Amino acid sequence: MSLTVSTHPDETIAAGRVLGARLAPGTVVALAGDLGAGKTHFVRGLVAGWGGTEPATSPTFTLLHEYATPRGPVFHLDLYRARTAAEVWDAAHDEMSEATGLVVIEWADRFPELVPPGACRVSLTATGEGRREIAIEP
Numbered sequence: 147m148s149l150t151v152s153t154h155p156d157e158t159i160a161a162g163r164v165l166g167a168r169l170a171p172g173t174v175v176a177l178a179g180d181l182g183a184g185k186t187h188f189v190r191g192l193v194a195g196w197g198g199t200e201p202a203t204s205p206t207f208t209l210l211h212e213y214a215t216p217r218g219p220v221f222h223l224d225l226y227r228a229r230t231a232a233e234v235w236d237a238a239h240d241e242m243s244e245a246t247g248l249v250v251i252e253w254a255d256r257f258p259e260l261v262p263p264g265a266c267r268v269s270l271t272a273t274g275e276g277r278r279e280i281a282i283e284p
Contacts, residue, residue, distance in 0.1 A: 152278040158184040158270070159191040161280050166195020169266065171218050172245045176254035176261045179270035184278050185252045188270060192250055193220050204252070210238050218246045225253040231260050 152158040169175070175192065177185045190202040198215035205211040205224045213220040221241040228234045234257060235242070242249055242260070254261050261267075267283040 148282045150280040153276055155187045158187040158278055162188040162191020163195040166192035169248055174249045174262055174265040176265045176267045177252045178255040183270040183272050185270055189222055189250050196220055220248045223251045225256045231257040234260055
């Protein structure tokens, strides 16, 4: 496990960018953290790490956003408002199984049965005013 400390949103984005550049197509990234922990900032970095230029936004009300990048699509799911794992699977199973893309799941801890074995797990924890700890388990 690696641990990074971020004291600014730009540092959280940079941590995501570094990880994103290392991830292979077909990887699933499971994000956990409380509201305001920096998950969407981290996703912005993941998208940038794959060469994407579109700024990631939270798909809280739509469940899924797709970002085109030179390395393939990045599928960004947000399970915060999802009611059941079946609802998520029905809406996004094609994207979640995309072998040429990167799948990023915010609030993955809500439905752990949707996270495949071998997923990269990232936990963001607010530890003080503006301070975040980012723990990455490959």
